[in-house]
Amino acid sequence: MDVFxxxxxxxxxxxxxxxxxxxxxxxxxxxxxxxxxxxxxNQQTPSFVVVDDCATLKRIAEVIPTPACKTAKAMxxxxxxSRSVYKGLSFYKEDCAAAVENMLLALTALGYSSVWIxxxxxxxxxxxxxxxxxxxxDTKHVQVVLPIGVPLAQEPRTTRLPFTQRASFNTWxxxx
Amino acid sequence: MDVFxxxxxxxxxxxxxxxxxxxxxxxxxxxxxxxxxxxxxNQQTPSFVVVDDCATLKRIAEVIPTPACKTAKAMxxxxxxSRSVYKGLSFYKEDCAAAVENMLLALTALGYSSVWIxxxxxxxxxxxxxxxxxxxxDTKHVQVVLPIGVPLAQEPRTTRLPFTQRASFNTWxxxx
Numbered sequence: 001m002d003v004f005x006x007x008x009x010x011x012x013x014x015x016x017x018x019x020x021x022x023x024x025x026x027x028x029x030x031x032x033x034x035x036x037x038x039x040x041x042n043q044q045t046p047s048f049v050v051v052d053d054c055a056t057l058k059r060i061a062e063v064i065p066t067p068a069c070k071t072a073k074a075m076x077x078x079x080x081x082s083r084s085v086y087k088g089l090s091f092y093k094e095d096c097a098a099a100v101e102n103m104l105l106a107l108t109a110l111g112y113s114s115v116w117i118x119x120x121x122x123x124x125x126x127x128x129x130x131x132x133x134x135x136x137x138d139t140k141h142v143q144v145v146l147p148i149g150v151p152l153a154q155e156p157r158t159t160r161l162p163f164t165q166r167a168s169f170n171t172w173x174x175x176x
Numbered sequence: 177m178d179v180f181x182x183x184x185x186x187x188x189x190x191x192x193x194x195x196x197x198x199x200x201x202x203x204x205x206x207x208x209x210x211x212x213x214x215x216x217x218n219q220q221t222p223s224f225v226v227v228d229d230c231a232t233l234k235r236i237a238e239v240i241p242t243p244a245c246k247t248a249k250a251m252x253x254x255x256x257x258s259r260s261v262y263k264g265l266s267f268y269k270e271d272c273a274a275a276v277e278n279m280l281l282a283l284t285a286l287g288y289s290s291v292w293i294x295x296x297x298x299x300x301x302x303x304x305x306x307x308x309x310x311x312x313x314d315t316k317h318v319q320v321v322l323p324i325g326v327p328l329a330q331e332p333r334t335t336r337l338p339f340t341q342r343a344s345f346n347t348w349x350x351x352x
Contacts, residue, residue: 003182003285007209007278024345031343033183035336037277038292042334047351048343056346079351086295094294097273101213102183105281109179116214118270119262135348158218160211167207167224169200170232172311175223175255 001109010104011157013113017071017149026110027052027074030148033106034076034099040091046099046143047079049134056133063129064145068115072147076103076114079136080143096143103146113151118144177285186280187333189289193247193325202286203228203250206324209282210252210275216267222275222319223255225310232309239305240321244291248323252279252290255312256319272319279322289327294320 001009027050039045051057052074060077061069069075078100080092100116107114121127127142136142160166165176177185203226215221227233228250236253237245245251254276256268276292283290297303303318312318336342341352 001179003177003179003281004205004209006179007212007282010212010214012214028339029180032339033180035339035342036183036186038186038188038280040295044337044342044352046342049348050343050345053346079348087299089295089298091295093269094273097270098277101274101277102281104214105179105278106183119216119265119267122265123263134346137348161220163204163208163211166211166220166222167226169226170229170310172223172225172255172313176220 003105006105006109010108011113011155012115013151013155014066014068014115015155016067016152017073018152020073020150022052022074022112022148024052029110030103030106031076034103037098037102039095039098041085043085045081045083045085045092046096047140049077049079049136051075051077059133060130060145063126064117064120068147071149073149075148076146077130077134077142078144078146079140081140092143100144100146107148111150112148114146114148116144116146121145179281182281182285186284187289187331188291189327189331190242190244190291191331192243192328193249194328196249196326198228198250198288198324200228205286206279206282207252210279213274213278215271215274217261219261221257221259221261221268222272223316225253225255225312227251227253235309236306236321239302240293240296244323247325249325251324252322253306253310253318254320254322255316257316268319276320276322283324287326288324290322290324292320292322297321
């Protein structure tokens with residue numbers, strides 16, 4: 001799929017996934033797209049646990065009981081390391097986000113859908129509970145979960161503010 | 177360009193750019209890719225100032241005097257808004273990073289190169305100096321600068337740790 005088409009087609013899918021399993025080579029291809037993302041000082045802070053075992057998927061869905069998580073055929077759990085990589089600064093959020101965006105574009109091109117779950121993990125110790133299921137070391141933390149599958153029905157794309165409210169040339173003007 | 181090819185071809189370019197200008201419709205196409213990126217709760221916190229005016233480019237290059245900035249034919253200055261969008265949390269870093277990654281893939285597909293400048297802006301009030309040049313409002317801040325152009329010579333791609341050191345299936349194993 002053309003990169004501009006993938007960017008345009010990517011959307012969050014929060015609904016029920018079809019009962020269609022995802023081959024491991026497809027999951028590896030998606031992860032490889034994430035691995036190729038840039039990271040600050042090339043420190044490659046994000047790691048990934050790919051979950052496709054039914055029992056493990058179920059345990060994570062008990063922590064995040066949404067329709068997408070309860071029916072996902074696989075999940076990518078993105079694990080961050082908040083160590084500083086440049087003059088005392090850490091960029092684990094940026095590193096993870098770039099990898100997630102690459103993976104979302106990759107899975108879109110391959111006919112799958114997902115939703116970027118982050119904020120919801122910050123409450124009720126959800127991130128910590130998932131870390132425990134996956135035996136993530138104490139030095140790392142669960143940053144993002146991507147439930148993946150073939151969507152049962154396509155959801156409408158969210159709208160975007162027009163170009164003139166998001167961008168301008170050479171000086172700030174009219175942006176929200 | 178195929179999305180997987182764009183992901184594989186994207187690389188940081190820190191060198192000198194050729195003296196080849198970038199049409200405005202190309203810059204708009206790159207920004208539109210950024211606008212289509214996901215954002216937490218679809219709050220679209222990143223904004224973009226596209227700089228292609230020689231005098232303004234020169235003023236920014238005085239703040240970031242690198243070879244790429246001094247010879248860039250355009251720059252995209254990504255402006256963030258750190259307001260909270262979900263239960264007291266803000267996701268401006270993630271929102272901006274997803275938009276930047278989309279734009280890097282877009283400009284790669286169109287034959288241009290760039291480098292993600294972030295950490296360097298956090299010192300010597302560089303971000304604030306650029307904000308002043310572009311008249312960014314006080315409620316926002318300069319998060320990322322992308323100098324853009326046609327590379328004079330291709331730089332080697334940075335290496336990545338292998339899959340087995342970045343990822344595992346169903347439980348943490350062997351990642352760095």
